[in-house]
Amino acid sequence: MGRLEVGRKTATAPAARLSESKFQKELNEAMDEDYQIVYIDKPDDSVWRAIGGGIRNYNTQQAGDDQSKSLCFVLYAPNQEIAGGLIGATYWDWCYINLLWVKEELRGRGYGHHLLTLAEDEARQRDAKNAYLDTFSFQAPDFYQQHGYRVFGELKDFPLGHQRYFLTKQL
Numbered sequence: 743m744g745r746l747e748v749g750r751k752t753a754t755a756p757a758a759r760l761s762e763s764k765f766q767k768e769l770n771e772a773m774d775e776d777y778q779i780v781y782i783d784k785p786d787d788s789v790w791r792a793i794g795g796g797i798r799n800y801n802t803q804q805a806g807d808d809q810s811k812s813l814c815f816v817l818y819a820p821n822q823e824i825a826g827g828l829i830g831a832t833y834w835d836w837c838y839i840n841l842l843w844v845k846e847e848l849r850g851r852g853y854g855h856h857l858l859t860l861a862e863d864e865a866r867q868r869d870a871k872n873a874y875l876d877t878f879s880f881q882a883p884d885f886y887q888q889h890g891y892r893v894f895g896e897l898k899d900f901p902l903g904h905q906r907y908f909l910t911k912q913l
């Protein structure tokens with residue numbers, strides 16, 4: 743049987759072995775070959791490409807090409823400073839709103855509404871049928887609900903004293 747080694751790697755320090763736990767011992771007994779798991783503080787592009795590429799290939803085998811395409815609208819101030827924006831993606835006929843932010847002094851003026859509407863319209867043009875996102879109780883759950891999103895999941899005390907909401911909307 744093989745042995746699984748767990749280490750830690752930082753930008754300045756070499757891999758250092760962590761103490762072997764009961765779980766690790768059981769895992770070691772189940773391994774057929776020698777492998778090493780290393781903690782990396784800041785994964786570089788090669789790590790992201792390998793792991794992301796691996797899961798993307800697996801997902802494509804299971805569910806077909808996701809036709810993934812980024813979605814980004816930026817709100818620029820007159821001085822060309824970024825004052826807000828929306829970042830997301832469309833894939834498998836869904837729209838994912840990853841980030842939506844507007845500078846505090848511009849909130850309540852319709853910029854968030856306009857950014858969200860543009861993203862949803864673009865998603866529809868890409869044949870997305872639904873949208874989803876997550877937000878915290880101290881962010882904008884009411885804003886999204888006013889735009890037709892409904893809560894389908896909630897994590898209480900994430901962070902402590904607040905909630906994290908998962909919302910969806912049919913486009």
